[in-house]
Amino acid sequence: xxxxxxxxxxxxxxxxxxxxxxxxxxxxxxxxxxxxxxxxxxxxxxxxxxxxxxxxxxxxxxxxxxxxxxxxxxxxxxxxxxxxxxxxxxxxxxxxxxxxxxxxxxxxxxxx
Amino acid sequence: xxxxxxxxxxxxxxxxxxxxxxxxxxxxxxxxxxxxxxxxxxxxxxxxxxxxxxxxxxxxxxxxxxxxxxxxxxxxxxxxxxxxxxxxxxxxxxxxxxxxxxxxxxxxxxxx
Numbered sequence: 048x049x050x051x052x053x054x055x056x057x058x059x060x061x062x063x064x065x066x067x068x069x070x071x072x073x074x075x076x077x078x079x080x081x082x083x084x085x086x087x088x089x090x091x092x093x094x095x096x097x098x099x100x101x102x103x104x105x106x107x108x109x110x111x112x113x114x115x116x117x118x119x120x121x122x123x124x125x126x127x128x129x130x131x132x133x134x135x136x137x138x139x140x141x142x143x144x145x146x147x148x149x150x151x152x153x154x155x156x157x158x159x
Numbered sequence: 160x161x162x163x164x165x166x167x168x169x170x171x172x173x174x175x176x177x178x179x180x181x182x183x184x185x186x187x188x189x190x191x192x193x194x195x196x197x198x199x200x201x202x203x204x205x206x207x208x209x210x211x212x213x214x215x216x217x218x219x220x221x222x223x224x225x226x227x228x229x230x231x232x233x234x235x236x237x238x239x240x241x242x243x244x245x246x247x248x249x250x251x252x253x254x255x256x257x258x259x260x261x262x263x264x265x266x267x268x269x270x271x
Contacts, residue, residue, distance in 0.1 A: 056199075079258065081259070088265075089264055090163075090250050090252070090262030090263055090264055090265050091202065091260075091262050093259035093260065096258050136201050138201075140258070146207060147192070147204060149194075151199070
């Protein structure tokens with residue numbers, strides 16, 4: 048069956064360190080993978096997209112890698128700040144219809 | 160540009176009652192999604208519209224849930240009758256020509 052797994056429900060790191068979040072999937076052939084940020088009581092907000100033929104994408108302090116052989120994406124936040132504390136969701140989109148499937152998210156807490 | 164609007168923001172009903180949620184997507188966005196997000200989980204797709212046609216409703220419990228998108232703009236999601244397990248946040252999202260989905264703030268439903 049199809050499955051998306053994001054690493055441990057919670058990740059705690061110290062301010063200034065790099066946070067690395069993992070998204071693993073099975074039995075999917077995604078056209079692309081997206082990362083979203085969700086704050087309590089709010090809807091998810093799009094951060095980055097990476098296509099199946101891309102290895103890496105960067106945006107300011109964010110970096111995403113995509114390994115279709117390992118069926119894994121890594122999401123990095125460098126020089127993390129307390130304001131980066133949130134839940135981060137990965138989403139796979141497959142097929143021409145653009146159906147998205149979300150993981151359950153990883154809650155990141157950055158401590159000052 | 161104005162974001163995705165949803166109402167109401169909160170709703171408390173008793174089981175077996177009915178409820179309706181409303182979504183106004185970003186102007187010009189052809190694709191509209193309804194998601195159910197249970198506490199601690201990622202958004203689960205209920206239904207996807209392309210203009211006013213249904214693209215995917217495979218995970219919509221059709222015996223109690225219904226959705227429509229009249230004139231390819233606003234959309235309503237209805238639950239009748241509600242069950243305790245329907246307690247969740249219902250998120251609406253829209254997508255235009257880019258890949259990213261824009262989410263509304265969600266409606267938090269509590270069924271007692």
